[in-house]
Amino acid sequence: MIKNFRTVPNIVFGKGCFYQLDNIIDKRRQYTDSWVAFLVDDVFVATELESRIPQHDDDLLIWVNVDDEPKTTYVDRLTLEVHNHSRTLPCAVIGIGGGSTMDLAKAVSLMLTNSGCSHEYQGWDLIKNQGIYHIGIPTLSGTGAEVSRTTVLTGPERKLGINSDYTVFDQVILDPNLIKDVPGLQRFYTGMDCYIHCIESLQGTFINTFSRAYGEKALELCRNVFLDDEPESEEKLMMASYFGGMSIAYSQVGACHALSYGLSYILGTRHGVGCCIAFDYLEEFYPEGVKEFREMMKRNYINLPRNIISRVNEEQLEKMISVALSLDPLWENCLGKNWKEIMTREKARSLYLKM
Numbered sequence: 001m002i003k004n005f006r007t008v009p010n011i012v013f014g015k016g017c018f019y020q021l022d023n024i025i026d027k028r029r030q031y032t033d034s035w036v037a038f039l040v041d042d043v044f045v046a047t048e049l050e051s052r053i054p055q056h057d058d059d060l061l062i063w064v065n066v067d068d069e070p071k072t073t074y075v076d077r078l079t080l081e082v083h084n085h086s087r088t089l090p091c092a093v094i095g096i097g098g099g100s101t102m103d104l105a106k107a108v109s110l111m112l113t114n115s116g117c118s119h120e121y122q123g124w125d126l127i128k129n130q131g132i133y134h135i136g137i138p139t140l141s142g143t144g145a146e147v148s149r150t151t152v153l154t155g156p157e158r159k160l161g162i163n164s165d166y167t168v169f170d171q172v173i174l175d176p177n178l179i180k181d182v183p184g185l186q187r188f189y190t191g192m193d194c195y196i197h198c199i200e201s202l203q204g205t206f207i208n209t210f211s212r213a214y215g216e217k218a219l220e221l222c223r224n225v226f227l228d229d230e231p232e233s234e235e236k237l238m239m240a241s242y243f244g245g246m247s248i249a250y251s252q253v254g255a256c257h258a259l260s261y262g263l264s265y266i267l268g269t270r271h272g273v274g275c276c277i278a279f280d281y282l283e284e285f286y287p288e289g290v291k292e293f294r295e296m297m298k299r300n301y302i303n304l305p306r307n308i309i310s311r312v313n314e315e316q317l318e319k320m321i322s323v324a325l326s327l328d329p330l331w332e333n334c335l336g337k338n339w340k341e342i343m344t345r346e347k348a349r350s351l352y353l354k355m
């Protein structure tokens, strides 16, 4: 069966387009008591962006904290907070922030219309009811969360997305001005998430013309941003993230993402930096990509964290390996159908021990 892939139906792109948000939401406010839930990264408390959020009287603004990447328990608490705000459901849920905040907004939108706890929906196509209309507004670029059909959550068992057609945003607003003040290190790590999406997609066995078309363009844009220091780099990075997301949506990520999920689950390593840490040791699988990645690190004065595995005990290392190796499609994309013969537990262990 060929994948029938849902995309974001409405997109605004351009410097300053954030101001159109009020207008876009207005179309959803059909009744006098219609209200909106804004989930905004608390890094924007008392900033200029705060004053530009088009909050009306009955709206709810929740400052979300993403010091830790989203957990299912946090999604459930936020969902309750939104429920408690009114007897009616909001007419829109809006996520303003990086991949973590956008994922929280996606998950809350789904959990408002699906009963139970969010961890029950981690997996593929388990969501039964359409979520609340939701809008994603990235303030960091690279994850592709603005276009993907997943919201990545850490649950009681493992880090796994709620993957469904309902997860996809109904609208995204891509305003390059929103990413221009991101600190350099964060910009690099999240940007490299996109670079690695491209490499893993293009080098993978699942590659096809659709994914290649997006992946090659995204890769070119990443090079413009991280190697050539070109002007308009915010616009390019924003489109790279979008295209990189489109590329993996029709193929898959690979070894680097699988290993980074283990790091994240046990050590709480954040996605961007975790991918960079893992990728630096994957020369044997992605020789050209790793070489270019190191060049990008050099040009951007990045020193990766090292020896992070020294903090891990034997039991944790075993769990890390299990988390990574449970991601069958990622390994199959990277190494082919017989991946288990190549990526044994011993091999995964030896890779982790280098990190």
Ligand code: NAD
Pocket (backbone or CB within 6 Å): 041, 042, 043, 066, 067, 069, 070, 097, 098, 099, 100, 101, 103, 139, 140, 141, 142, 143, 144, 145, 146, 148, 149, 150, 151, 152, 178, 179, 181, 182, 183, 186, 189, 190, 193, 270, 271, 272
């Ligand atoms: P993030 O959202 O976790 O944010 C990282 C840090 O940057 C936070 O401290 C945040 O407050 C801060 N920040 C955000 N915007 C900022 C700005 N404009 N200026 C200054 N600081 C800012 O970072 P991320 O790399 O965008 O997202 C990583 C998350 O995305 C992980 O939870 C990962 O699992 C998830 N992810 C999701 C998908 C998907 O398809 N849904 C894909 C890849 C990654």
Ligand code: ZN
Pocket (backbone or CB within 6 Å): 143, 193, 194, 197, 257, 271, 275
């Ligand atoms: Zn990623």
